Amino acid sequence: MIEARGLSKRFQDKKRGEIRAVENVSFTCQPGKIYGLLGANGAGKTTTLRLLATILEPTDGTAVICGHDVVEEPEKVRASVGFLSTATALYPRLTAQELVEYFGRLNGLDEPTLNKRVDDIFNRLDMNGFRDRRCDKLSTGMKQKTSIARTLVHDPPVMIFDEPTLGLDVMTARTITAFIRECRNNGKTVIFSTHVMSEVEKLCDTIGIIQSGKLLAEGPLDQLRQKYSENDLEEIFVKVVAPHSVAAEAH
Amino acid sequence: MSVRNIGIVYRKELTEWLRDRRTLISTVLVPLLAFPILMVGMTSLMAVMMSKAEKEVPKVMVIHGENSPELVAALHASKDLEIVPYADDWKDQISNKEIRAAVEIPSGFDASLNGKSPLTVQIHYYQGEVKSEYGAGHVEDSLKSFRDEFVKKILEAKNLPDSLISPFRLERHNVAPPEKVSGAALGGLLGYMVILLSMTGAIYPAIDLTAGEKERGTMETILSSPLSRVDLVLGKFFLVLSASLATAILSIISMGASFYLVGHSSAMAKKDAAVFQLHIGVPTVLSVFLMALPLAVLFAAVLLTIALFAKSYKEAQSYLTPMTFIVVIPAVASLLPGFDLTPKLALIPILSTSLVCKEIVAGTFHWNYILLILLSSSVYAAAALFIAVKMFQRESVLFRS
The missing domain is CATH 3.40.1710.10 (abc type-2 transporter like domain)
Known part of the structure; x- marks a missing residue:
């Protein structure tokens, strides 16, 4: 379970002064459910997810993941989380198997458990054909599978995906969305960010719309449809975001 | 801090490092081949030219x-x-x-x-x-x-x-032991080479493990693992230190072999070859390495910190290349004749180590200076490592864009 409580993140920029990337964001993601964070580029999605994954530290507020506070116990939080984004690249000079094993060891797995898990994952994701191939020699699809294997090796109860399909071809993107569904079916808590409406419609149990670092609307798709009297998610999104965009531009 | 995790990071970095062709060239091939080629080639060429001119x-x-x-x-x-x-x-x-x-x-x-x-x-x-x-x-x-x-x-x-025509003859006789003679001549170079090479050997891995990792997009991957940032920086630090020492050791072996070859080469006239017959024993070389060790730690930590600050490989290179001059200048200064250790100089990093190495190679052991230099350079090294660890915990450095 993920529970964000008033999460805020401010950065200092020499030219622009203080930037409020995330402001007082609170939400809850339940096990066996997919929470979709929907927002335009620069809305604060990546920063929010990096705060949850403890890659960044919040300026104010906190989040509790599987009972561990992101500020107090960041290492325990990371051990409970699988984090996948287009920015999480692979080590080019390691083979697919070495890479997955490396992250398994860093997650504290002993050698017999690690070997068993690696074999299971490589079989399940059909990766045996390239397990000894270096990551810089893999195709985009193979790289994505290796990244998935990396996030799964320690069997985390929480999965965080930051725009996981960005820049991928249709077939590779489908592998990812299928994987996200599988995580939900296995009872994991899943949060993922995107600006692709169709992905949200297909996958998410709960949707959070974020703009200028603020969570502006939240709820299941049906609830949002009723609230904004619109059937199309894109129209709902525009209705939620537009007044704030104008205000932000004026500011 | 977890020794197990530091070991895991170190082993992974070592695997990647050994698989990098550029590493093999800069750390292994160049130091191993440069000296023999330069020295044997140059001296043979010189010997041939001299004998031609003489004849x-x-x-x-x-x-x-x-x-x-x-x-x-x-x-x-x-x-x-x-x-x-x-x-x-x-x-x-x-x-x-x-x-x-x-x-x-x-x-x-x-x-x-x-x-x-x-x-x-x-x-x-x-x-x-x-x-x-x-x-x-x-x-x-x-x-x-x-x-x-x-x-x-x-x-x-x-x-x-x-x-x-000549009512009396003149003859000069050397009474200084051979190690002091070679120490005064070419042996002074040993300390200088160890210091310089432990610096240059660290540059490439320091960049590859920090700015290189940012550029390749693997920094975020590793930061999302449960590994603590202290363990991450220490694992990387030990790899950079290993690379630095490996470069220095390989270079010294190759330098020693080159001197031996040239000293025993038939192409050289006897009096010229004598210059290359160094009388430096293994204990002396080990002492020089011991003195240079805190300096290698200092270099590894400083280079890691600076390279981490850079956004890209290119930016890191432009920061680190001038560092070579900072090391070369005091190291060269120490080779100047008549430049000897004083208590104040013993506190200046690089210069003090270079001066004491010159003395050690010449067979002189000033224990009070040796201890003072080991202590002061260890303090500098520890401070640099502490700063490196702190820098790895700063978001503004890790995610500088």
Whole structure:
């Protein structure tokens, strides 16, 4: 379970002064459910997810993941989380198997458990054909599978995906969305960010719309449809975001 | 801090490092091959050129020899000289290497030999040009033997012994032990090389493990693992330190082998080869490494910190290349003759280590300085490592864009 409580993140920029990337964001993601964070580029999605994954530290507020506070116990939080984004690249000079094993060891797995898990994952994701191939020699699809294997090796109860399909071809993107569904079916808590409406419609149990670092609307798709009297998610999104965009531009 | 995790990071970094072709070239191949190729190649070439110059019979021109037939005849008679006819452009001919030297005999030279005040014979040559220097040397030898013959004749005529030409002989004898002699000459280079190479050996891995990782997009991947940032930076630090020491060790082995080869090479004349026969034992080399170890730690930590600050490989390179000069200047300064350790100098990093290494190689052990330098450079190294760890915890550095 993920529970964000008033999460805020401010950065200092020499030219622009203080930037409020995330402001007082609170939400809850339940096990066996997919929470979709929907927002335009620069809305604060990546920063929010990096705060949850403890890659960044919040300026104010906190989040509790599987009972561990992101500020107090960041290492325990990371051990409970699988984090996948287009920015999480692979080590080019390691083979697919070495890479997955490396992250398994860093997650504290002993050698017999690690070997068993690696074999299971490589079989399940059909990766045996390239397990000894270096990551810089893999195709985009193979790289994505290796990244998935990396996030799964320690069997985390929480999965965080930051725009996981960005820049991928249709077939590779489908592998990812299928994987996200599988995580939900296995009872994991899943949060993922995107600006692709169709992905949200297909996958998410709960949707959070974020703009200028603020969570502006939240709820299941049906609830949002009723609230904004619109059937199309894109129209709902525009209705939620537009007044704030104008205000932000004026500011 | 977890030793297990530091070990896991170190092993992974080592695997990647050994698989990088650029690493093999910069850390293994270049230090192993550069010295033998440079030294053996250069010295063999020099030896060949010198022996050629020595064997050559130089073409020499005589200026104003008309009134001095005796001296001219003596020069003509010398087997080591080829006298060519006089030409007005003799200066150009020397500059253009057509002739090696010219002898200018003052007018009335023969006549002046019998009692008048001595006149000066001038030898014109091309300074710095090996063959011309040898040619001038041959001319000087011929003139000296002409002078000795002349004095000998006078002594014979007056029934006096030859030994009056040189009534006593001179000989120099070295009493300093061989290690001190080599220490004063080329041995001083050992400390300098260890310091410089432990720095240059660390540059490439320091960039690859920080700015390189940012550029490849793997920084976020590793930061999302449960690994603590202290363990991450220590794992990386130990790899950079290993690379730095490996470069220095391989270079010293290769330098030692090159000196041995050149010192025992048949191409070198005995007196020249002696310069290369270093008397540096294994304990001395180990002492130099021990002194340089805190410095290698300092380099690894400083380079990691600076390279981490850079956004890209290129930016890191532009920060770290000038660092070489910061190391070279004090290290070179320590090689200057007469520059000795003082308590204040012992606190200056790099310079102090370089100076104490020079002393160690020359067989002198000033224990109070050695301890002070080990202590001060260890403090600097610990401070640099502490800063490196702190930098790895700063988001503004890790995610600088």
